[in-house]
Amino acid sequence: MNDHQPAQPIAGRFRGFLPVVVDVETGGFEPRTDALLEIAAVLVQMHPDGRLDRGETFRYHVKPFEGANMDPASLAVTGIDPDHPLRPAIPERDALQRIFREVRRELKDTGCNRAILVGHNAFFDLMFLNAAIARTGMKRNPFHPFSSFDTATLGGVALGQTVLSRAVQAAGLDWDASQAHSAAYDAERTADLFCEIVNRFRGNYEDAVVR
Numbered sequence: 001m002n003d004h005q006p007a008q009p010i011a012g013r014f015r016g017f018l019p020v021v022v023d024v025e026t027g028g029f030e031p032r033t034d035a036l037l038e039i040a041a042v043l044v045q046m047h048p049d050g051r052l053d054r055g056e057t058f059r060y061h062v063k064p065f066e067g068a069n070m071d072p073a074s075l076a077v078t079g080i081d082p083d084h085p086l087r088p089a090i091p092e093r094d095a096l097q098r099i100f101r102e103v104r105r106e107l108k109d110t111g112c113n114r115a116i117l118v119g120h121n122a123f124f125d126l127m128f129l130n131a132a133i134a135r136t137g138m139k140r141n142p143f144h145p146f147s148s149f150d151t152a153t154l155g156g157v158a159l160g161q162t163v164l165s166r167a168v169q170a171a172g173l174d175w176d177a178s179q180a181h182s183a184a185y186d187a188e189r190t191a192d193l194f195c196e197i198v199n200r201f202r203g204n205y206e207d208a209v210v211r
Contacts, residue, residue: 009111010112013046016112016114017115018103018112018114020106021117021118021188022041022042022129022187023039023120023190024037024040026074027074027075028070029124031130034068034070035065036064036131037070037080038060038078038184040057041057042056042058044195051199054195057187057188058098059183060095060099062090062091065092065135092135093136097138104142116149118150118191118194119190120151122152151164151167151197155193168189173193
């Protein structure tokens, strides 16, 4: 890229999409019947030189919807006790409203048209997000309903690793197994991984823009 050419804003980098990293912790694998128990969203910011970096994290404990299934095996993996008296859980609709408000604010500030979910095995997180949106009747969903960036795929291509912990470590980033399966921790590590991989391809993108 010519030194006098202005850096591409994040809206230009992803064709008008704003990457937002999302991780969910759930009571199982079926989005229509299993509980959404935690959701975290991490913003991604672009520096003047075109580098991406992790931004602010928004994380909420979620009350299981009425009649939600909660598989004991899934709860054992996440370590979540949905009935713990000190668990500060809020209804699904409230959690979505709070996250959507922050995402819409970021869309306005960056000039992006729509958010695109970034996740590790992103289809899982997007399915649960879409199911919660349908269940609560939420309007004005800022996320694209079916497109996503998957760091499992990106990690496999760029680093030869598809498991989150291994891809993070292969990228030279820290991984704390004791914090894994927390929505906020997994989303932040996924955001760091996404930024690292995108930054490694920054030169290729700039060359393509010049051509």
